[in-house]
Amino acid sequence: MNGASTYSGLVDNAFWFILGSSLIMLVGITLTLIYFLVKYRRSKNPNPAQIEDNRKLELLWTVLPTILVMVMFYYGWAGFKVMRDTPDDAMEIIVNARMWSWSFQYPDGSQSAELYVPTGQPISLKLRSADVIHSFFVPEFRLKEDCMPGRENHAWFETTRDGTFDIFCAEYCGDLHSQMLSKVVSLPPAEFDRWLVDNASNISPEFLLQVKGCNACHSVDGRKGIGPTYKGLFGKTETVVTDGEVRQVVVDEAYIRHSILEPQADIVQGFDPVMPPMKDQISPEEIDILIEYIKLLK
Amino acid sequence: MTESPAGSWGRTGSYLDGPSSRTGLMGWLTTTDHKRIALMYLAAMGVFFLVGMTIGLLIRLELMQPGEQFYGAKTYNTFFTLHGVIMIFLFIVPGIPAVFGNFILPLQLGAEDVAFPKLNLLSWYVYMAGAAIALTSLYAGDSPPDTGWTFYAPYSINSGGSVSWAVLGAFVLGFSSILTGMNFIVTIHRLRAKGMGFFRMPLFCWGLYATSWIQVIATPVVGITLVLVVMERLLGIGLFDPSLGGDPILYQHLFWIYSHPVVYVMILPAMGVISDILPPFCGRTIFGYRAIAISSMAIAVVGYGVWGHHMFTVGMSDTARWVFSLLTFLVAIPTGVKIFNWTATLYRASIELRVPLLYALGFIFLFSIGGLTGLVNGALSTDIHVHDTAFIVGHFHYTMFGGAGIGLFAALHFWFPKMFGRMYNEKIATWAWGLIMVGFNTLYFPMLVLGIMGMPRRYHDYLPQFQVPHFISTVGSWILATGIILMIVNLIRSARKGRKAPNNPWGATTLEWTTTSPPPLLNFATLPEVKTGPYDFSGRKPGQSHEEGAS
Known part of the structure; x- marks a missing residue:
C-alpha cells in the first residue's frame, strides 16, 4: 500500500x-x-x-x-x-467524531462528511469527540491519533498526490464501529477552492443529515436503525422513557428540537441511549431546516 | 484403593488414591494438597478455554467474508469481549502458575506442599467465585458486556451491557492471583530443600518467582481501577467520564500499569517451562543458567515501565511517548538473551526429539515472531500505523497464545507422566502438535498482514481489500481447533488408559523426577537434599533416569 x-x-x-x-x-x-x-x-x-x-x-x-x-x-x-511538528502554514480543519460518523469543519466554518484537502498543502487537524473515544486513522498517510472526549488532540498531514484515501475509526466505539468510515479526497488546489465554495453554499437537508451524522442511525425510508426512522415521525405518538418513567408524546417541533439538543432526555422505547448531545454542533437555523424536512417525510 | 500402612501414610502410594474420605467429591473439594488443587484448576481452566476457543471460532467464522455473515455487530461485540475476558482473566493469567506452579513448584523445591496449603485452597475458591461472577454478566442486565476486555472509559461507563458484573468478576479473580503469588514467594523463600540455594533452583521456579512478585505488586492497581469503574457506573463519581469532569486517559494509565506487567505474568512461567524442558531432551545442562534466571527478574522489573506503549495515540505528551518507546525496547533485550541461550543449549547436545521438545521448539519459533513483531509496536512511527489494527491482534496472539499457551501445552506434555502416572500416545501427540503449528500460523500470520494493510481491530465488517487474508485466517482457525481437540482427546484418554509411566521417563535431573509417578501425598518418601545445580548430568547417559544412573 x-x-x-x-x-x-x-x-x-x-x-x-x-x-x-x-x-x-x-x-x-x-x-x-x-x-x-x-x-x-x-x-x-x-x-x-x-x-x-x-x-x-x-x-x-x-x-x-x-x-x-x-x-x-x-x-x-x-x-x-x-x-x-505541524508546519506553521498549515490549514486548520476540525475533525468531529461521534457515534458513528465523522464531520470536518473548514476555516470558513463550512462542514463536510468527507475530508476534502488541497494536494501539497499541510493540513493541521484538531481532533474532537462528542461521546466516547474514537481514533482517526488513514492507513495511506500512516496517520492515527485518537479523538478524545473532553480534550482536543492534534495531528497533521500533507498529501503528495491527488486521490481518495480511506478513513477508519480505529478505537472501538460500539455497535457501528466498523461502519464509521469516511474518505480523504485530495484535489489540486484550484479544484479544492471551487469545491470549498460550492460546499459552503450547500444547506440542503440531505447534506445536513450526512454532515451532522444523523443518517448513520436514522433512516428516511422507514428502515429500523440504531435510532427511530424519520419517515412518518412528525405528528406521530411515541412512547418514550423520561427519567425512568414511560410516557406518551406527540412529535412536534419542540420535541424534535429538544431531542437533537438533549437526546438523552427522552429515549424512545426499544432504543439505546447512545446519541451524543448536538448542542455545540448544530445551529438553530440548521435545526429548522431539518424539522421542515422531517415534516415532509410522510 | 490401597490403604497405606500406618506410620508411612502419605509417603507411599499415589496422591490420587487414599481412604474413601479422600477419593470422593468432598475429598477433592476440601483438599489442601497442592497437586489436587492443581488438577482442580486444570479442570476448570480447561472448560473455560474450550468456551473461549469456541467463541474465537465463531468470531473467525463471521469475519470469513465481508458483510454480515451469521450474526450482527451487537453479538460480535459481545463475542470479542467474552473471548478476551475468558481467555485473559480465566485462562492465561492463572494459566501455568495455577496448574503447574501448584503441582510442580513444591516438588521441584523438595517440599511437602506450598507454604500455606489452606490459603491455596481458598485461592481456588476465590478463582471459581470470580469466574462465576464474570459469567453472571452473560445473563444479568439487559445484554452481555460489549466493551472489549480492556473496559475503556467512557464507553464502559455508559454502555448498556452488564459491564459491572464482568468488571467485578475480574476484580475478585485478582485476589486469587495475589494470594497464589504470595503463597509461591513464601514457598520459594522458606521451603527449598536442604542445600538448594537460589541459584540451584530449576529455572521454572525462577519464572514463577518473578511472576509472583508482579502478581502481588501490580494486581492491586487494576483491582482498585476496576472498583472505580463500578463506582463510576453506579454512583457517577466522575473520575473517567469527561462529561462528569473525569479523564479517560487516566483510566488507560491505571489499566495498563497492571495490564502490561501482567503479560509477563503470563509469559515468564512459560519461559521457565521451556528452560526446564530443554536439558533432559538435550542430555546436557542449560546454557547460561544465571543469564536466564536474572533475565526473568530483569523482565519483571523493566516491564513495569513500559505500559505507555499501549497509549501512543491517545494524545499523551510527545516526551512521554518517546520515553515509553525507549523503555519498551529495553525490555526486548532480556527476552532476546533467553532465546539465544535456549538456542545455544542445543549446541553439541544429544537431542532426542520427543513431544515436549517439539512444543518447546514451537514456543521458541512462535514467541520469536511475537517478540519481533513487538519491536514494530515499540517504535513510535510504526506503532502509530499498526496501533488498534489486526496487527496488534496477531502480535499478542503470537506472544500470549504462541508463548504462554504453547508453553502451557509444553508443560502439559512434559509433566503429564508425573501428574497422572501414565504416558500419552506420542504419535497422536506429534500429529496434534503439527496441526497446531500449521493452524496457528495460518490463523494469525494473515492478521499481521491485515494490520499493516490498515485493517482496524474489533471490526464486525470490513472493506473488500481485506478479504483474502481474512478468509485464510478463518481456515487456519479450523486447523488449529482440530489440532487442539486432538491433543485434548489424546491426553484425557491417556490419563485413564495410557501405559504406566516410569518415575523419570525423560531422564530429567530436577527433583520432581526423583519421586514416584504419580507422587505420594507428601511428595517424597524422604525429603531430598541437594548437592548440585538443577541440570547436572554428570555420571549419566542422556535419557537415563536417576535410578539407572546410580546403578
Missing part, C-alpha cells in the same frame, strides 16, 4: 528496517535450531558436551541487540518527530 503523505516514506523506512532485521533474526534462529537438531541428534551424537556458560557470548548477545534496538528506536522516533 503506497504512502500518500509527506512523512509516510519515513515511517516506511522504519518498517523496512525493523521488519527486515526481524526477519533475518527469525530465519537465523530457526535455521540454527534446525541445524543443531539434525547435527546433534542422539543417534549421531550420544555424548553431549556439558557447556555451562560463555561470558563472551552472553556479552555479545546482550550488547549487539541493544545497539540494534536503539537504532530501531531512533528510526521510530525520527518519523514520529516529523509527524508531531
